Amino acid sequence: MFKTIIMAYDGSAASERVLLYAEHMARREDVEIIVVHAYEVPEIYEWTDSFADLEAQLERTAAEVTDDAVSALAAPASVMGDVRRGPAVQCILDAVGFHQADLIVMGGRTQKRDPWPKRCWAASAPPCCGMRIVRFWWFRGVKRDA
Numbered sequence: 001m002f003k004t005i006i007m008a009y010d011g012s013a014a015s016e017r018v019l020l021y022a023e024h025m026a027r028r029e030d031v032e033i034i035v036v037h038a039y040e041v042p043e044i045y046e047w048t049d050s051f052a053d054l055e056a057q058l059e060r061t062a063a064e065v066t067d068d069a070v071s072a073l074a075a076p077a078s079v080m081g082d083v084r085r086g087p088a089v090q091c092i093l094d095a096v097g098f099h100q101a102d103l104i105v106m107g108g109r110t111q112k113r114d115p116w117p118k119r120c121w122a123a124s125a126p127p128c129c130g131m132r133i134v135r136f137w138w139f140r141g142v143k144r145d146a
Contacts, residue, residue, distance in 0.1 A: 002102040004032045008092050011037075011065045014107030019072050022105055032078040034099050037066040038091035039083070059083070 039062040066081035073079045084091035
């Protein structure tokens with residue numbers, strides 16, 4: 001059904017749930033999962049002497065977050081990381097085009113309607129591919145083995 005899935009990942013609890021969903025998809029189908037992590041450097045600090053250090057630290061942190069997700073998914077599927085600098089929506093859509101993805105999977109933090117799909121569809125004309133929001137609240141009350 002899907003060949004390439006973009007998994008938007010920021011290291012939050014909601015995106016941790018996306019790992020479970022992506023792992024399940026990978027077990028059911030032969031898919032390639034691209035873990036996309038977007039980060040932005042606050043340009044307001046550009047004038048400071050330590051701005052280059054800040055940029056380097058944010059880039060290292062983004063790579064570590066992405067590598068952790070790739071490591072968590074490495075067993076069941078073909079997985080690679082893609083770290084991008086810029087606004088999250090644009091980075092995700094750029095990754096979809098670059099990797100020719102069929103599906104975007106991302107976490108949602110609230111029970112209310114998530115604005116991500118609308119923002120993504122508004123940013124891309126025509127729509128780029130399918131999208132699945134894995135809501136954080138779906139997993140409330142699930143007991144985990146200690």
